[in-house]
Structure formats: C-alpha cells, structure tokens
Amino acid sequence: MLQQTQVATVIPYFERWMALFPDPAALARAPEEKVLRAWAGLGYYARARNLQKAARVLAEGGAWPADTAGWKALPGIGEYTAGAVASLAFGTRAPILDGNVARVFSRLVGLDFLPGDKAEAGRAYWDLAARWADHARPGAVNEALMELGALVCVPAAPRCPACPLSAVCVARRDGRENRLPPLKKRVKAEVVLAAAVRVRDARGRLLVERRGAGAFLAGHEMFPLFLGDEARAETWQAAFHRRFPGLRLKNIRAAGRVRHSIMSKRYDVQVWDGEAAGSGSFPGPIWTREEDVEERLTNSLARKIWKAGNR
Ligand code: SF4
Incomplete structure (x- = not known):
C-alpha cells in the first residue's frame, strides 16, 4: 500500500483492509471484486491482486517464509519488500x-x-x-x-x-x-487516446461493463471504454456496436474531457453521453441505477468519467 503513497493516506485503507481480511486465509478466499473495492483509491491494482495471490500461497502452505528468498518467491514481492519484511518482522540480516x-x-x-x-x-x-x-x-x-x-x-x-x-x-x-x-x-509520458460513453436506458440506468482479463483496468467495472484507434470520434461507435451487439445508440453528444495518468501513460479521454435504443443481446450488461454509480465504480478513472461535464 505504501508504494508511491504517503503513510497518512494509507492508514485508513490499511485499517479497513485488516478489518476485512485479518489473515491470509481471509484474503485468500475473498472474491476479487471485494478485494479491488477495498483497494479502490490507492491505484496500481496489480498490487492488490498480487497480495491476494500471495495470501493464497501462504494460506495453502500454512507457514510464513523463513528467509528473503522465500518472500521473494511470492507474487508481487521484490527485493525491497522481501528485505523489509524479513528484517523488520523476522530479524533476518x-x-x-x-x-x-x-x-x-x-x-x-x-x-x-x-x-x-x-x-x-x-x-x-x-x-x-x-x-x-x-x-x-x-x-x-x-x-x-x-x-x-x-x-x-x-x-x-x-x-x-x-x-x-x-x-x-x-x-x-x-x-x-x-x-x-x-x-x-524525466521520462515523457505516452499519451493514449480514449473514448468513454455513458449510456442510459429508458429507465435512466447506466451501462457498466466489467473489463476483461488482460484488458486495461482488467476486472474493474467501467463505462464502455475504447482506447487508441478505436477511440477516435469516427470509430468508437462501430467499436461499441461490435462489443454490444443489438444495442443502438441515439442522441449522442460530447459531455466533456478527462485526463488521467497511470504509471508512464497519460489517458486523454473524450466522454460521450448517449441513450440506448433496444436492449441488446450481449452477455453480462450491468445496468446501474444513477444513485448506485459512485458505489459501483471504484476506480478513479471511472469516477472522473462519471463526473465529467454535465450529466
Ligand atoms: S546524511 Fe548527510 S546529507 Fe543527509 S542529512 Fe545527514 S548529514 Fe545531511
């Protein structure tokens, strides 16, 4: 939690985390969604996933590693963390x-x-x-x-x-x-063009999707998001229809722009609003009530997209 994040910011996260997952077994059996939700706001979500993978190894093995090499063998633990844990917690040189x-x-x-x-x-x-x-x-x-x-x-x-x-x-x-x-x-940030669309159905609910494995922000719930070539004003709608077959969009309008940096990349996101015509035939749509959006979308980019411009 403390990588790239100040202690004062981390303390409430750490306390909440320890209340939810007091030992490796509790973290190991938690659904990933719960883990990501508890991490939401700290960024660098790979760390949360690695922590859970490490907890699973520890929960299965039943013992803490005795030396630095044992700690380094766990997912997400590098030289520094291994040394810190081994020396501070176990008195290893x-x-x-x-x-x-x-x-x-x-x-x-x-x-x-x-x-x-x-x-x-x-x-x-x-x-x-x-x-x-x-x-x-x-x-x-x-x-x-x-x-x-x-x-x-x-x-x-x-x-x-x-x-x-x-x-x-x-x-x-x-x-x-x-x-x-x-x-x-200084390494110059790579700019990635992106488009996000806030689609409402006839009942005013918003379309949210879970990002697939291997995708940018994998495992997170997000407004439909398109990157790179798919994100251009003239291409994102075609990409949308490929991803959500049968769901037509009407009254599409530009809503605002969002900039978001992750590691060495800067995402330049054009946010669009649109209305759904037809219910579509794609798997796993998550129609979310407006009052539940803040609670549901836990990553900071999704929240920025939600707040962009006028809704
Ligand atoms: S290590 Fe050297 S430079 Fe750093 S505070 Fe001490 S005296 Fe100053």
Whole structure:
C-alpha cells in the first residue's frame, strides 16, 4: 500500500483492509471484486491482486517464509519488500533499498549516480545496504535508515545539523548535500487516446461493463471504454456496436474531457453521453441505477468519467 503513497493516506485503507481480511486465509478466499473495492483509491491494482495471490500461497502452505528468498518467491514481492519484511518482522540480516535509503547512501558516501542508472550502480547501492544490515538488529537499522531519509535527509534542504551521521557524511563535508543524488531523467509520458460513453436506458440506468482479463483496468467495472484507434470520434461507435451487439445508440453528444495518468501513460479521454435504443443481446450488461454509480465504480478513472461535464 505504501508504494508511491504517503503513510497518512494509507492508514485508513490499511485499517479497513485488516478489518476485512485479518489473515491470509481471509484474503485468500475473498472474491476479487471485494478485494479491488477495498483497494479502490490507492491505484496500481496489480498490487492488490498480487497480495491476494500471495495470501493464497501462504494460506495453502500454512507457514510464513523463513528467509528473503522465500518472500521473494511470492507474487508481487521484490527485493525491497522481501528485505523489509524479513528484517523488520523476522530479524533476518536482509538489506533494503527504497528511494529514501538510496538518497541517504548517495549523500553519505558521495555517490553521484542513481541505483537504476546501470547494473553496477544498483550493485553499489545494494552492497552498502547489505553492509548496514549486517548487524545484531537489522530491522532496527533498516527502519532507522528509512526514517532518516523520510524525516532528516529529505530531498530538498536536508536537516544536516540534526543528523546523527553528519560527522561522517561525504556530501555534508563537501557541501554537496543539495546536489546529491543527481536528478532523475524525466521520462515523457505516452499519451493514449480514449473514448468513454455513458449510456442510459429508458429507465435512466447506466451501462457498466466489467473489463476483461488482460484488458486495461482488467476486472474493474467501467463505462464502455475504447482506447487508441478505436477511440477516435469516427470509430468508437462501430467499436461499441461490435462489443454490444443489438444495442443502438441515439442522441449522442460530447459531455466533456478527462485526463488521467497511470504509471508512464497519460489517458486523454473524450466522454460521450448517449441513450440506448433496444436492449441488446450481449452477455453480462450491468445496468446501474444513477444513485448506485459512485458505489459501483471504484476506480478513479471511472469516477472522473462519471463526473465529467454535465450529466
Ligand atoms: S548529514 Fe545531511 S546529507 Fe548527510 S546524511 Fe545527514 S542529512 Fe543527509
């Protein structure tokens, strides 16, 4: 939950999650829809799915992994999470390296490159992390490094006079604490054209579909959404009729525009309104009452689409 998300934001989610799924067995047997609903608002839904997959492995195996390799074998657990769990929860001498810790290391020993720059760069950082974790209380050391990066050795204006490492810090000695680590090269976001349509039937209910496996936002309920070539003003209606055979649209009008970023992509969504003529013969339509839309559509893009323009 904490990846790319601040602690204060995560706390209510975490508490709700633990009340719903107090142990791996509870998470393992929960329907995916319930899991995604509990995660709604945190984004990066693959993490919720991986957490459930990992819970299933743990629930079947019946035991927690004893070492970092065991944690890394679980879905969605990488080097950092494995090290954090193994050292903080189980006292294993496992290294950790997140953005905060990398910043501390860069300044402390004067590394003028980032861990992701090239393979050797990552190794230099992980070697340092391993040396710090080789301690009688590796969990405490790792937690201290993370806290130091979060509270003292902060990105802009590090609080060096308050830092317990200031006497041995290379950046501090050389007056380079504001120049290390080097800035990340900005990756330009890829723009993806999209069209979404809010279709109402004669009773004022809205058409919602569940996104198929492998699709963008798989497993989520969403207004009919078309991406890329299918999203152009002159093509989305044909794509709509292929997906919802027999459901004709009338009174189609542009309703607004929505921009939404996920990872390195920026979705530029034209929102349309339309009315359904005929009931259609497609499988699994979910006609949703207007008052239930907010509750039903849990992902933030769907909510933006719902709020776009005038309804
Ligand atoms: S002395 Fe300053 S730059 Fe060095 S680790 Fe401490 S806070 Fe960071």
